[in-house]
Amino acid sequence: MPDTRSAREIFVTFARIGASGFGGVNYWVRRILVQEKRWITDREYLEGLALGQIIPGPNVYNLTVMIGYRFGGVRGAFAAVGGLLGVPLAVLLVLGLLYNRYSALPVLQHALAGMTAVAAGLLLANAVSLAAALPRRALPWSFLLLAFIGVGVLRWPLLWVMAALSPFAMASVWRRR
Amino acid sequence: MTEWLALFWHFLLLGSVAVGGVSTVMPDMHRYVVDENAMVSSREFSDVYALAQAAPGPNALWVTLLGLQARGAAGALATTLGILIPATVFSLIASALHARHADTPLALAIRRGLAPVALGFMLASGWLLLRSIGQSAGGYALALLALGVAMGTRLNPLWVMAAGAIAGIAGVV
Numbered sequence: 123m124p125d126t127r128s129a130r131e132i133f134v135t136f137a138r139i140g141a142s143g144f145g146g147v148n149y150w151v152r153r154i155l156v157q158e159k160r161w162i163t164d165r166e167y168l169e170g171l172a173l174g175q176i177i178p179g180p181n182v183y184n185l186t187v188m189i190g191y192r193f194g195g196v197r198g199a200f201a202a203v204g205g206l207l208g209v210p211l212a213v214l215l216v217l218g219l220l221y222n223r224y225s226a227l228p229v230l231q232h233a234l235a236g237m238t239a240v241a242a243g244l245l246l247a248n249a250v251s252l253a254a255a256l257p258r259r260a261l262p263w264s265f266l267l268l269a270f271i272g273v274g275v276l277r278w279p280l281l282w283v284m285a286a287l288s289p290f291a292m293a294s295v296w297r298r299r
Numbered sequence: 300m301t302e303w304l305a306l307f308w309h310f311l312l313l314g315s316v317a318v319g320g321v322s323t324v325m326p327d328m329h330r331y332v333v334d335e336n337a338m339v340s341s342r343e344f345s346d347v348y349a350l351a352q353a354a355p356g357p358n359a360l361w362v363t364l365l366g367l368q369a370r371g372a373a374g375a376l377a378t379t380l381g382i383l384i385p386a387t388v389f390s391l392i393a394s395a396l397h398a399r400h401a402d403t404p405l406a407l408a409i410r411r412g413l414a415p416v417a418l419g420f421m422l423a424s425g426w427l428l429l430r431s432i433g434q435s436a437g438g439y440a441l442a443l444l445a446l447g448v449a450m451g452t453r454l455n456p457l458w459v460m461a462a463g464a465i466a467g468i469a470g471v472v
Contacts, residue, residue, distance in 0.1 A: 143355045144457050172401035176409040177393060178317040179386025180359035187390035199391060203383075210356025211363060211379075217350050218367040218375075225346065229468055236467020237349035239438040240460050242428035243445025244352075245322055249421040251450060252414070262415040269419025273326045274426050277334070280327035284316055284416065292412035296404070 127161070127193040129201040135159065136186060136205030143210070147182045161193065182206075265291045303377055306332075306370065310362065310381025318409065319417030321359035321382055325424035328365065338369035345431035352460050437471040 127135075135154065142150045148171075155161045162170070174184035183206070190202025224230050256262045265287055272283035309331050313324040325348075332338045339347075347368050351361030359382060366378030401410060425442075432438045445459050466472070 140356045143357070144455070146456065147355075147357055169400060172410070173393060173398060173406075174390075176318060176401055176406050176413075177386065177389045178315055179382060179389070180321055180357045182357050183359065183383065183386055184390040184393075187387055188394045191391060191394040196391065199387075199394070203387070207356060207360070210354050210360050213354040213356075214351060214360055214363050215367070215375075217354060218347070218364050221346065221350055221364075221368070225343075232467040232470065232472070233464040234346045234349055234467065235432045235438065235472040236441060236463040236465070237352070237460050238345045238428055238432050238463075239441040239467070239472055240445040240463030241345075241349045241352055242425050243442035244449050244456055244459065245421065245428065246425035246442065247446040247449035248322075249418055249425060250446070252421075253418050256415055256418070266415040266419040266422075269416045270422050270426075271419075273420055274423025277326070277330060279330065280324055280420065281312060281316065287416050288413055291416050292408040295412040296408050 125161075125193065127198070129194050129197050132190055132194050132198045133201040133205040135161075136190070136202045137208055138205075139186075140206040141209040147206075151182060151185065155189065162189065261294050262291075265294075303370065303373055306338075306366070306374065307377035307381050310366075310378045311384060314382040315385040317382070317386075318413050319421070321362065322424050323417045323420040326420065326427050328362070329427055332365065332369055338374075339365070341431045343368055345428050348428065349460075352456070432472055435472050437466075441466055441471055 139147060139150045139154055142154075152164075152167055156164055156167050170185045170188055171181060173188065174181040177184045183203070186202045186206045187199045190199035192198070194201060225234075253266065256266070269283060269287055272278045272287075273280050310328070313327055314321075317324045329341070329344055333341050333344050344365065347364040348361050351364045352358065354360065360379070362378040362382050363375050366374035366376065368374075370377070398406075401407070429438065429442055441463060445463065448454060448459055449456065
């Protein structure tokens with residue numbers, strides 16, 4: 123039953139996922155781990171994602187730690203993380219250096235303004251499709267609205283807003299069970 | 300050094316509550332590094348977010364670029380570790396406890412209860428990015444178009460970003 127892989131194999135596998143993940147890593151996690159290598163089943167993948175959603179931090183990163191741990195213990199978890207992040211971090215550092223050097227160029231300023239507008243649209247699209255899955259009841263939507271107003275409009279510290287809202291938000295679904 | 304520790308600590312706290320992903324805590328990163336400590340300008344903040352979309356890997360790694368722009372390599376380390384340490388620790392704990400299902404009462408309360416709160420924060424992040432490029436009608440229109448394309452098609456977001464860059468150069472925003 124304990125199915126293990128070497129740290130090296132875990133590292134290489136996640137390095138492929140990290141380097142391929144242009145425009146979203148989730149697709150590649152599923153394609154490489156479920157379809158190609160068959161380390162996990164589709165069901166386990168979905169369960170891992172659901173679990174990753176309640177753990178703070180990047181969802182796909184949490185899934186990476188958990189899969190790495192499962193196939194190689196703590197060593198496997200760090201091998202997976204190292205693989206996943208290595209190439210992206212190198213690319214980011216290069217982008218950062220280029221930005222530092224050329225950000226004053228008008229053409230780059232304009233390009234970045236356009237990219238920011240698109241990035242905002244993509245982020246909002248993600249939020250809107252997730253919000254469409256919320257129950258059509260007043261309570262969840264009032265929590266959403268309060269969270270938006272507190273942090274987005276009034277610009278209060280997020281930790282306070284979260285501390286104020288989350289007990290009620292969690293209690294409201296607890297009662298419904 | 301105290302400044303570095305404060306930056307690291309703030310991102311560590313935010314990383315510990317980033318249920319639903321790192322984009323939920325973006326408004327508070329902005330409050331800390333732009334509004335309160337003026338480590339980067341509002342424009343630089345959104346620039347590095349947009350730029351990071353061009354890198355492979357998890358989107359959340361844009362915080363590395365933010366830290367780099369704010370305080371160089373040490374800053375990058377502070378923001379990146381701040382976000383990744385809580386995620387690593389909590390994921391390892393979940394693994395060690397053999398948590399396989401996200402349907403225990405507590406897990407469900409977190410998932411369903413916090414989802415609307417996290418979504419409110421995410422919307423605030425999108426709103427923040429939109430405001431950072433100024434109140435331009437072209438910017439709003441471009442964002443709306445990207446939203447429509449993302450929701451209506453399965454096009455790789457990278458192409459949409461490239462189109463945004465071209466539109467920006469063409470003077471739309």
